[in-house]
Amino acid sequence: MSDPLPAALPTGGPALPLEIRVHGRGGQGGVTCAKLLACMFAEQGLHVQTFGDYGSERSGAPVRAFTRVDTARVANRNKVYHPNHLLVLDAALLGDDVLDGAAPGAVLLVNSARGLAVFSEGHRGFRVAAVDATAIARRHGIGSAALVIVNTTLAGAYARAVGIPWDVVERAYRTQDLESDLPAAREAYEAVAVREPEAGAATPAPRPRTPAPPRVLGIEELTEDLPARLPTGSWRTQMPRYRSHVAPCTAACPAGNDVVGFVQALRAGGVEAAARVLLATQPLPSVCGRVCPAPCMAGCNRSAYDGAVNVRALERWIGDRAGPEAGRASVPRPLRFAVVGGGPAGLSAAFALGSAGHEVKVLEAGPRLGGVLRTGIPAYRLPPDALDRDLARILALGVDARCGLAVDAAGVRELARGHDAVILAAGLPRTARLDVPGQALGGVEEGLGFLDAVKNGGGRLLGGHVVVVGGGNTAVDCARTALRCGAARVTIAYRRGRAEMPAISSEVDEAVAEGVDLLLHRQPVALIGNGRLQGVTLAVVEPGAPDASGRRRPIVTDRKATLACDGLLLALGQGADLGLVPPGWSVRDGRAFEGEGDGATPTSVWLAGDMATGDGTVSHAIGNGRRIAGRALAAALGAPAPAEAAPGPEERVSPAHVRFSYFEVIPPRPERHAAAAARARSFDEVSRGLDDASEADRCFSCGRCTLCDTCLLSCPEGVVSRSDDGYAVDEAFCKGCGMCVAECPRRAMEMTLEAAAR
Amino acid sequence: MAGRLISANHAAAYAAALAGRANRTGRGFCSGVYPITPSTECMELLCNQEIEKGEVVRVESEHSAMAVCIGAAASGARTFTVSSSNGLALMAENVYAAALLRLPVVMVAANRTLGPPWNIWADHGDTLMLRDSGWVQLYCADNQEVLDSVLCAYRLAEDHRVLLPVLVCQEGFVLSHTMTETDVPSQERVDRLLPPLDLPGRLAATPRVMGGIDAPHTTEVHRARHHEAMARVFGVYREVQDAFERELGRRPADPVVPYRADDADALVVSMGTIASTAERAVDEARARGERLGSVRVRMFRPFPAEQLSALFRGVARIAVIDRDISLGFGGVLWGEARGLAEPGAVAQGYVIGVGGGDVRPEHVAAIAADLRARNSAGRPILMEAGA
């Protein structure tokens, strides 16, 4: 800087002598900014002077800094009162104070997210320039989230605005050891927008010197309390906001239950409050609270800490205790709906439509409502009275249930004519077959038929060794039912590994505890016997390459062995029977169309549940039944289909969002189970449920404010207070430090940049 | 014997204890003390006094001694401390703080030169170091004056028109350890002289910051008001003298004490016990027919410029004797007083007795002789008093 270069500026550079004033906030680096500008001129051989207006200011408070440039040594030691150039590091500072003393034609550079729009009528006389230095500096990680340091970025914009060549800028940053900020400076250098002054436009009148400043009290005169009230709200660059995020349990629930909602309602308001939330989406809480594989629990953020919240048991707690009536809306002109199939999907559709105040008729082929819940799930897992409790609540809505009424394709056409919409929810009546010799042997039996016979047909007696083929819930149900029917030994043969079994894991554990053997990586290749089954030949299966679902495709080897047995139950899965859909119709996305292809016209017939999706769980069927009912209702009303916006992954609450340290380690409360030896011979319900609802206290309430006061208590300024429906942040004083958001244990808050433009 | 045979240190301690007790119906008395020669005996005696609603805190440094006084005074208590020399230097930061907070602290200094090299004997350099600290400074010439000045100091300091701390100075050993008969007034009389302290801005329950951050413009105002309060001291002090005379039957000395100065053509100006010596020299000079007079500056801050100007009127020769030296300049009193001499008058500075040298009348006579021989003032003359 001491090089005796000639005092010549590149063409277009500012006229000299030059006075610059920088307005910023403590911590933004206003002094460094002024120094950087001085360096740019010093690099060009000019004399400079730069200094800050030092005070006791803290992060965020308004501060000023000054730079003078001249061809001769600068002797003026006063502050700058008539700046030729003004830099404003924070657009919120842009007021008359900032412009004080600036003459027409002065350069006014502002860091603003709004670009040149930040300037108003009063600025027309200035050469104005604007750049979003905060966004640029934030992108380049200069400073912290709460206090972005914009000085070096804005200095780059300044160089461009006043015509300093880039190579001078680079040299200046290097002398100041600020090379790492050059990319941000360059971005600002390129992004800055400039507008020339309008000839003749007035600049704001000089601020009148306050004639009589307020009288300063003497030290000995101060006896009153005069609270300090700095406008610290203007210091912040970001603002906390209360906002719910999506909990993984809720996101995972196939039925669409507001899981966090009902668990928290149970915790805070008891069973009836919880039921109001739960019954909005769930017509079968007593059922699902027993048989759901509970993906909510698999997704629970607490599983990464001390074990997932036992959501299923809580759902059962609510379902078993909630009142027999669900709320029913009243509509002026109820529509008429027919639902074919009284299983979970059909019941869910009927419940949704009935709750909405419409007339619903359910046609069930079997003798009673319930579908697979009635026939396929053993009583020790789902006692009939649990199902009946849920059914009673559905029927209480006025749903007209007609059992023993099978419908065919022609019947569907007829129903469509007589109703505003028809929903087909016939489930999966077709069972998968095993393609091996010997299936006609006595003792070989379809699993679902066996389960129905045991549950509804007065029971069965078995003996000897029973082999169950399959790995789903039906297989496990068959195995455990076989035990209860007197089988001396029960073996489940499954072609994949334990981890791949689709059955609910705890059910498998219980089965094993009751004495069921697992024979994994085996597939039957022949059934042996003479009229009556004597054994099954099982081939060893090796895991192959992963298939589309990510599971490894089983490869049957020729290593075989025969297992002696007396009975074989087949539980290989089921399929849909689309025979209900009238010939010539097609099905697309849950709706039946007349004709096929592009020319097909939509009908008022909809398909719901397993019949449409094949998802295979009760909760999927419930979710799908409700959604189809909603679409059918909207179509019948001529309204647009209800939005089913799936929240984006950024809306989810992941374990990283949960502040685990807030929560005490509390192991999950297990359900009470009957002892394995006693229950293995009984159809009494194995699980007795929870002793109390305290398991709800374990819920993190991911993404949902619980009024835990953590934000209020962690605010260093004490500016968070309780409001009617939650909390209020005093915007006048919040400094935007973000402590409340960082400390929120459950991501019910977020920081926003909205305050930056204040 | 009229009064008790006590040292000035003890006179100061009795005065402090009397003043402290007098505030027993107010917020009480609290003193922070730390020993340093030659002021130690004062704090020792104070620590042995029974003071109703009073506390004497034996702290770990002079810095803390004044800090305790600041805290206690801020809480509305009457306070006291005593120190000397390097103790005052260590204390200096808080000496300033007490004044800038406008707290009516009273302190006694047993004057002693600063070291090292260590020297425990008297000069005025230690308290003059605190000249600009915003305290009222009184310099005494005998034990009774020390006692009376301490009592006056409270009445002066606590007056709402003043609200300034007061420093009462007495030279180490020369006064501090010298015992003379001294009247120690009764508590009843002192109670009448010193009603309970009512500090208007004392720290109570109202949220309020005492000593909060000042901006440049507030400091300008605060200094100006402090300076104005200093200016009011002379008027208030006269009222204090009246009250003292009314309650205790004797009148404390004026800010400036002239001695045979009315018709003098030459004056010797000094502070503390040097002035007593000067007065003896004046008597001897008068006996020789010289028209010599003495002026004792008793109140050094606020500086009694008007009173001195009046005394200097028509005087052709003025000797200013300092028992202190502002190194690189000369005597501090001389620096302040010489400008008050009439145009054309000779105002010559003499420095003597620094570090405790025994200044005797013959030294003053020599000074007077030197003064008479001068047609103009020269550089300050540094004299050696010897042992």
Place this chain on the structure above:
Amino acid sequence: MSVPSPLPGADAAPARPAPLLRPGNSNCGGCGMSTAFQIFSRALGQTRVQFVVPASCAAVMAGPFPTSSLGAPALLSTFGAGAAVATGLARVARLNGDGTRVVCWAGDGGTYDIGMASLSAAAERDEDLLYVCYDNEIYGNTGGQRSSATPAGATTTNTPGGKPEEKKDILAIMAAHRARYAASLSIAHPQDAVRKVRRALDTTGFRFLHVLAPCPTGWKSEPALGIELVRLAVRSGLYPVVEIVEGRKLVINCEPDFSTEALELYLSLQRRFQRSGLSNERLAAAIARSWRDLRARSGRIVPAGREG
């Protein structure tokens, strides 16, 4: 001279206006000292207090003349004199028996360094005052220089390569004075902290509270992470949360997990540690040493329970 007026108790306390630290104060966003004030405020209730604040960020915060950012009376003292000025206030409060509790609220510079003499003396005299050291491990008010509370390895403006020396053990120093009650409190463990403040307010004699107060500006950390940093300091064992009664009975209030994860996270979230080449191993060894000592003093070899 005006008529003397006030007798003790004449200015009988109006209910202390909440809050203790007023919004619109000048502290940086995310200041740990502000958080410490919030905790203090919660413990305070209606207790009548007077503050002495020696030179520090807290003194600047207290209010530009004539305003006040504190909802209690405060006297700003010279840097090294906090405990002595508080002594004066406390003695007079006791003389007048009005129940006022005097609190000296000082930074680490005013406590560990320049104020050590007056602090030590006030503790030795068993003055009836509560001394709170909000420790941001730096001379924050002067722009971030090292203090004897700055931990080894931290970069400051006058230790650009990281401070070589270890931090003083202030609680051990206070325990050696047989302070009536001395405790360290964590802003991440507010229940324990509020309890300690309350206990300290209710104890007679000299009491000392140590609060680790993150300084986002000096620590070069995110303002939002102040409480989390203290949590990590506690978890890693860097900042023991203990209380010591009468200098003898030491109780460990929060059991660290001494995890490397917590230590690494603590260091990595602060840029002040990033230039010193400070190794986790060295720190872990120092932590282990200090905890062996703490366990010996607590007479408890079995770790205590953990608070969230």
